[in-house]
Amino acid sequence: MEREATRSLFSSKVAELKGEWYNIRDELYQALMNLKDGIEECLGTIKKKEDVSQANEHFSKQLELLQAALKDKAQKHPLFTLQDRWQEVEQIDSTRSQILIEIDKRMRDGQRFYLQHKLALDTVRGQQLNAVVAYLSKPLDLGQQTYVTAAGFLQRAGQGHLVAQYEKLEQELNQAVHQRRKQLNHCMEKLQLYCSVAVKFPENFAEQNRIYVWQGWLQQLYQDMNPDICKRLLQQFQREYSAPSARQVKEILAKEIQLARAATKAKGVLKETNMRGKVELQEMASGGSTRVENLHKQLQKLLQGSEDGLYKNVVVKDGPLVKLEDSLHAAENILSLPPLLAEIQDETKPLEKILQCIHFINSSIDQLLLLFSHFEQLWLPEIVELLQEGDRSLQSTIGILNDLIKDCPMGLQEMITAMELSLQSAADAPQITLVEACHMLQAKYQSFLGSFMTGSKSHLAPTQAENLILDLNEHFKLIRDNLEKMILSRESLEILRNWRTTLITSENLAQVKDLLFLYQVQFTQQVLRAAQQYVTNKPKENGTSSKGKRYNSQSKQSLHNQTAVMEPVKKCIGRIAQKMIVGLGSELLRCASIITVAHVIPEMRSSLPAVEGIAGFVELTQEHLMKTTVTNNSKSKGELEDAVKELVDAVYGLNRTSGVGDADVSGVGESSGGRVVMMQWLYEDVLLTERNFRFQHPARTFVMTGIHREYQQLVVMDRSISSMLEKMVAMQGGISQRLKWAAGANPQVSEVLKTVESSLEHKTTVYQLEAKHSSQLTALSSAILHFEAHRTRTSEAIKSDAAVHDLFKRCDTSPSSEAKALCVSDLEVSLVTMRPPTQEKPINAKWIRGLIDLVKKKMAEGEKLLSAAEVEVNSGKDSLLGKLEPVYGKMSDFHNIVSEVKPHLRSLAQEEDDNGDGSDTEFGESAKKFLTDYRDFSEDLASIVKQVRREKGENDANRLEMLSDLQSKMPAFADVMSRIFDSLVFLATPLTTTAVEENTTNKKERSTATGEENT
DSSP states (O other): OHHHHHHHHHHHHHHHHHHHHHHHHHHHHHHHHHHHHHHHHHHHHHHHHHHHHHHHHHHHHHHHHHHHHHHOTTOOSGGGGHHHHHHHHHHHHHHHHHHHHHHHHHHHHHHHHHHHHHHHHHHHHSSHHHHHHHHHHSOOOOOSOTTSTTHHHHHHTTOHHHHHHHHHHHHHHHHHHHHHHHHHHHHHHHHHHHHHHHTTSOGGGGGSSHHHHHHHHHHHHHHOOOHHHHHHHHHHHHHHHSOOOHHHHHHHHHHHHHHHHHHHHHHHHHHHHTHHHHHHHHHHHHHTHHHHHHHHHHHHHHTOOSTTOTTSOOOOTTOHHHHHHHHHHHHGGGGGSGGGGTTOOGGGHHHHHHHHHHHHHHHHHHHHHHHHHHIIIIIHHHHHHHHHHTOHHHHHHHHHHHHHHHTSSSOHHHHHHHHHHHHHOSSOOOOHHHHHHHHHHHHHHHHHHHTTSSGGGTTSOOOHHHHHHHHHHHHHHHHHHHHHHHHHHHHTOGGGTSOOOOOOOGGGHHHHHHHHHHHHHHHHHHHHHHHHHHHHHSOOBTTBOSTTSOOOGGGHHHHHTOHHHHHHHHHHHHHHHHHHHTTHHHHHHHHHHHHHHHTOOGGGOOOOOOOTTHHHHHHHHHHHHHHOHHHHTTSOHHHHHHHHHHHHHHHHHOOSOOOOOOHHHHHHHHHHHHHHHHHHHHTHHHHTTSTTOOOOSSOHHHHHHHHHHHHHHHHHHHHHHHHHHHHHHHHHHHHHHHHHHHHHHOHHHHHHHHHHHHHHHHHHHHHHHHHHHHHHHHHHHHHHHHHHHHHTTOHHHHHHHHHHHHHHHHHHHSOOHHHHHHHSOHHHHHHHHHSOOOSSSOSSHHHHHHHHHHHHHHHHHHHHHHHHHHHHHHHHHHHHHHHHHHHHHHHHHHHHHHHHHHHHHHHHHHHHHHHTOSOOSTTSOOHHHHHHHHHHHHHHHHHHHHHHHHGGGSOHHHHHHHHHHHHHHHHHHHHHHHHHHHHHHHHSSSOOHHHHHHHHHHHHHHHHHHHHHHO
């Protein structure tokens, strides 16, 4: 009760004094801010006085030096040599300034070159070149001549001679543009060759260049041209970019030999893996006509027409699988061709693509054979066994599958027939209802497969029946993937773009996938039906049905002999092969034979061997090629006969190295060879010192020479074409203006004018695109040439090395800033600055007297300024004391109000100590803390007042230190004062919301004012 009474009295007293309390706070705050301003003014006047005093002292030293020199009649005083020493200083400054300017220029040039190098390397490594290659592969269409439609009118108008000149110039320009297009292709070939090597280097390859390395060194010199730094960089430069020593050459050669041996070893492994093929080829050569006839028969199979293709009519009485196996072996005959054409370089790329397609086809056939093998050996026995055991899971799976098929809007066989007809007709797309029905069935079937691992049985593994369905799905997925890869790879063959015998293309790939899905559902249904039929029709044993009896291995042979069980599944697989693969292999194998004969190399030409069977092979090959439109349009009959003879000679001679080997081993050989090429590119300048050193292809010198040659020719062509375009534009203006005048009077000419303008717009667009790509390739070639020229020790690099080495040498030999300070003192510098000596007015007695007069004049002016500053300082002291009085007065009022509530505060503080409660109020304030803060604040304020009063009697140095200390304390002191005033009000509870809001608003205003004052 006593505590509550004390707090109530305290709150009432504070509420009574609250208005006066806040007024004292605001007035005291303003007084402190005024005092702060007065301190800053005093500091300013004191500093100004000190500056004037220091300047006068400096003038006194100058005067003393000048007078001492003037008294020296023998002129041995150092001041008489100041002019010579000052010239040395100016020379030092000029030399260092020139060096810094050159360093800055080289740094900016280096940064520009580095960005060009990095952009060029990113371009050749990325996909940007592909867009240029695609553009350059398109034919150049410049259209008809511009004024061909207006020639008659212009001739009648008397402009015939001008039109003739323009047409001649346009014809020359078009020829030049076509010639530049060829040159662009040549340049692109060289750039792609460089790209094949550049992609093997690391990402920071652009930084492995002297231009980039010099950037860091020059930056160090620019920041500090210290003699030690200059010597260190000069030594590092000589170590990095001087001619290689004998030891370095030996080390690099040893590394190159080591890499070359590793590559040779890899090639040896590859050679060993192909030894069997070589032995077979040698046996074939020694075997004579029999071996050649065998190869003749294999190639005959490759040359069969599409109507009698290898993959047609696979369903016969003997069974489709036999024909599938025969087709698989026949397709492998093409693998005997690449070893004979190992030295045909670019021409074998289509053949490699055909081999890839054949691989995908054979993989699909393997999957079909494997599909039947699994059906025969695994799935059928397992399903029969499950049916005999009465497995409910299998019965449920069969029921669900049958329901899915029945629920479709169209029957399964009806959808398959309609989809096959759609594929056979390239112009007719499948009906929307057919596609929707197929997709509906596909969605349900996928949901059916997904239910095996989801739903209420998610914690259980799939049953044996469900695993069978999933296994079937995986097999068809592989078949679908192989066919899709084959179709997409086949589309990239240029020979098939104008000659195609099958309708399965990338355009109807979606239909192929839909049909394969339908085949999958049908095959799954056939497998389950075959098992059910076998279990149902199996003869009874001892008067009982076969149901309920386990299937055993003794029944396996009888199961396989059941034609009614096996034949539907065989027919289903045969139908898939016939509809999906028919014609594809035959078409690809015929293309392979055409490419083989058409691109055989001239060196293989020789007389036709008199071997039995060769003549028939020649006639068959020639007859087939003459029926093919592709080669018939590109080669004459005589050329084809020569090509066939060359091929036969290659087959009979068997003198070409086999190129077919294991892919992994080949990759190892290529990787090792690539490392050797990288090594040779990095250290070509060192390896060139070794006489008769053999570089691997592509050698750096060969590539860069080609790029440089194509680049120079492109630059010349661009200049020539630009000159022609300027002349054409000038002539176009006069001709077009004449047409526009005529079009205003003659409506028929308006149509002619539109045609001419359209032709001009088309040609301008083509010219601009050609110029753009030419500019891109020239800029790219220039950047690559510059990068490679400065990456190794070429003539350009040696020239740049000499320039940069000279710069470092000049930095090393140039006088330092310490030498400059030894030449001329600061006092002498100030004298020269005041009155610079010249050749007409050298440093002599007259010059010294004139400078003495100038110094005395400045000293007189300085005395006047010092007196004025002294007056300002004294006036500032009085003004500061005047601003201190309001602070002192308001502090008295502050203490008086606190004294009225102090007894209550002490009582509350005592209660807080007794109760151990130091934070009774809502705002976290306590009476004990307020009393402590109030005491500290009073002492700090009294100390400030004492210091301000005492500073009047101090000297300027002490006053400056004292006032600077006070200036730094004032902002924090003002904040403490505001908190002291607010704490007293927060202690008085309860408070009205208005009082709290008023306090908060005033607090924000004071904080804003404090920030403005500090600013």
